[in-house]
Structure formats: C-alpha cells, structure tokens
Amino acid sequence: MGRLFLLNLEGKIYSCKHCKTHLALCEDVISKSFQCKHGKAYLFNKVVNVYAGETEDRMMMTGLHTVSDIYCIKCGSYVGWKYEVAYEKNQKYKEGKSVLERFKVSGPEGNNYWVAQAGASDADDA
Template sequence: MPRLTSGSLIHDSVNVTFGEKEERMMITGMHTVADIFCVGCGSIVGWKYEAAHERIQKYKEGKFILERFKVLGPDGSNYTVSQEARVGGSDADDA
C-alpha cells in the first residue's frame, strides 16, 4: 500500500532512531526505506529514503520524510516550519 504524507523532504533529522531497511512501493515507485522513530516516545514519525529504484527518484536517497501531523513543537502544540526554514521543500509526489 502506498504511503501518503503531508511531510517535507529534508536532509537531516535529529532525536530519531532507525528501523530495518525494507522495500516499499510508494506512489513514485519502489524505494528502499527505513522507518524513523522518536527517541522520546518511540513513535514512528516518518522514514528515510535509503535507495530509489528509478533514476528520476535518486534525489531522495539519504533524505528523510517527517510526517508533520506526528511531530509536535517544544510546547506540545503542532509544530510548524516557517517557509525560510524549509530545507528540501515538499515531496508532493508522495502525497
């Protein structure tokens, strides 16, 4: 089943641990991914693209998707990223 996200493709992530690598069919094709988990609560907060099987998707390799609705700010409210702080933009083709 394809994964849907309202997250952003980013270059790095902190305070996370990684699950096992697995092959996953996404809307944009087959990818090798690893789920990423919050070190505080253990919840899945997104995934890391380890490998893309299609050449046109190679730009995603090594980058992360953090699902916005799963990430909270320091005060417990919904976390939002200002336009200037965005690193990789939206991964709209996985939405």
C-alpha cells in the same frame, strides 16, 4: 539501554508531537509536497534524535524505494521514514533523506498538525 544524548537544535524547529524532542530545522526542509496515509509530509535534508527500523522495499507513489521507518529516540513514537535506495534515476535525490509526517510532529511555532479536513486551509504551506 543507557543514557540518552539528545541534540538540541536552535532556531525554528520541528519536534516530536508526543515528547517535544527536537527533530529537524526549518532550513533543512527540501519539500513540503510529500504525502502519507495521514496527509502531508515533509522531506528533510537532515533529521536528528531518531533511530531507524528495519529496511524494506516499499512501493511508493513515485516508484519502488528501499526505506526504513524512523522513530523518536526519546519516546519511540513513529515519526516518518528514511529513503535508503531509490531505484529510478529521477528519484535518486531522495537517498539519505528523511520524511517526517506532519501529523506526527509539532511545527516551528509549537503548533500541532492534525489530519487535514476536506476544504481546510493549509497556512503552513503558503
């Protein structure tokens, strides 16, 4: 496979929960209101140190999109997905953007996120 060249980010970062590889900067968060099967997910303008799987059409809550799952380049863990094509006009802003599942990443203060419990508070969204 060869030698891995990882980008190290400076500032408040989100990283892979499994191997701590840097994935995104807090300042690149576009939205914290996305959902996935494990709970909350965040839309990012830029994500690094990931590779994309096969593209596929997927029916999401906001309509049909062409997406590819993204994986940590260091450990291969699934961390989210990337929007390749949005078919509805009001969803075009997502094209080229990536979503990281909160359940799969460590937050900026090094805290791990877990599947939300019913009635649990969510201080990160405050």
